[in-house]
Amino acid sequence: MKGKEQFYVVKEKAVPEVLLKVVEAKKLLETGKxxxxxxxxxxxxxxxxxFYKYKDDISLFHENTKGKKITFVIQMNDQPGLLSDVLKVIAEYQANILTIHQTIPVNGVASLTLCIDILPTTGNSMSLFTDIENLEGVHYMKILASE
Structure with a gap:
């Protein structure tokens, strides 16, 4: 009996080259190139x-996020305005914040857990996460769940 399917979020550097090429081939077909x-x-x-072996098993993360709730954690400096900068990025991508929890900073570093709703109007969610990760003062970001 086949078990429930499981999904994983991995960084690009951990994905075998053939799978990345399948994604690239799918993009060429979708764009008419x-x-x-x-x-x-x-x-x-x-x-x-x-291509046929893997085409249904891999896609870019942002292609499957519309209408989903994504929970992620950020470790960031305890500095004025940084939380505001994170929230501004989320607003710029037109995602909706469902929950937010920030711990008391320890040694100048706070943990922030957010759950956001990726709406049909939300831009590329992978870019959203990259923009947050690239903010000065953000040490670490990890997606915990997608539902």
Whole structure:
């Protein structure tokens, strides 16, 4: 009996090259830069069989987030305005904050747990997380759950 499917969030550097090329081939097909699967496979340097084997099992994170709730944690400096900067990024991407919890800072570092709703109007959610991660004073960011 087959168990419940599990999903994982991994950084790009941990994904095998063939899977990244499958995503690239899918993008070529979606944008019309390749007319056939064979053409997309040739342009990305994979076989058609590799494309068909993995095409339903990998996609970019942001493509599957619309209408989802994402919970993530951030460790950041305890400095005036940094929480405001994080919330501003979320607002700029038009995501909706559902919950927010910040711990009391220890040694000048606070942990922030947020749950946001990715709306149909929300931009690229992967860019949203990258923009937060790149804020000066943010040490660490990790996605805990997506539902």
């Amino acid at each position: 390749a007319a056939t699967v064979q053409e997309a496979a040739d342009l990305t340097g994979i076989s058609r069989s590799s």
